[in-house]
Amino acid sequence: MIDNGRNPRRTPYPWRVVIPVEDSTDPRIADYVRLRDVDLRKSLEGGRGLFLAEGEKVIRRAVAAGHRVRSMLMTAKWLDRFADLAGDEGDVTVYLVSDEVMEGIIGFQVHRGALASMERRELPSVSEVLRGARHVVVLEDLVDHTNVGAIFRCAAALGVDAIVLSPRCADPLYRRSVKVSMGAVFSVPYARLKDWHDGLAELRDQGFRLLALTPAESAVPIEEALTGGRTALLLGSEGDGLSSRWLSEADRAVRIPMSREVDSLNVAAAAAIACYLLTAPARG
């Protein structure tokens, strides 16, 4: 049934529960509101184990990666298009909104027309994602979700096998990261270190050579340090860069040579260049 509390009608097959929502403050769409409030989203997602995917391509990539759809928010024109996501029992709830309400909820026009609230899955362990991997990126304490998403996208494009996050690194499933990654957060395996101080030992124990990316002049140009074999590229936070602890844990400090007027590259730009150089031989 379409349940608007007043006028039940037949639900468009195969959806069983379609709830028209006429007001963006309706508590039933709490998962979707105030999307720009980073702190609120973090606490919601942390507490309820959910994340939001936006747009058909990203939603489908999340589903293909095994994430369960909890509910969807869409305008009527998407009902048929997403019919295959209704669930075996048609039990995925749809919140049906007008273009205006959608705009009121997310603060701008959504041309991609649909949002899905999805359940997180338990992350694999670090040793699981390292198994069989040859080229790995390790992110220390990045705070910017756009950078995290961009690094996942470049890792997927350039054939990096896995990403390892420090305990405090920003969440790849935050909505901005998911969007910027174009869904690569669902295709590149990743895990989070439990221990920042000694966490890199696990990579070394598994035979990875650790290359610390830093703009410091004292570091060697990255091309001189790429020797083949299992390699992990360590990238530091947007402000301070890699910690002295991780720099000292690395086998080598490497740099991407730059013109002298510039202090450093954006971390996602540095990742793209370094990943390209690292994986070029494997791509042939």
Ligand SMILES: C[S@@+](CC[C@H](N)C(=O)[O-])C[C@H]1O[C@@H](n2cnc3c(N)ncnc32)[C@H](O)[C@@H]1O
């Ligand atoms: C914005 S930078 C941080 C700048 C910081 N002041 C520092 O000295 O590292 C963020 C990260 O991008 C990477 N990065 C930026 N420019 C780089 C370069 N020219 N060579 C190698 N890595 C670079 C490093 O991993 C760095 O930790």
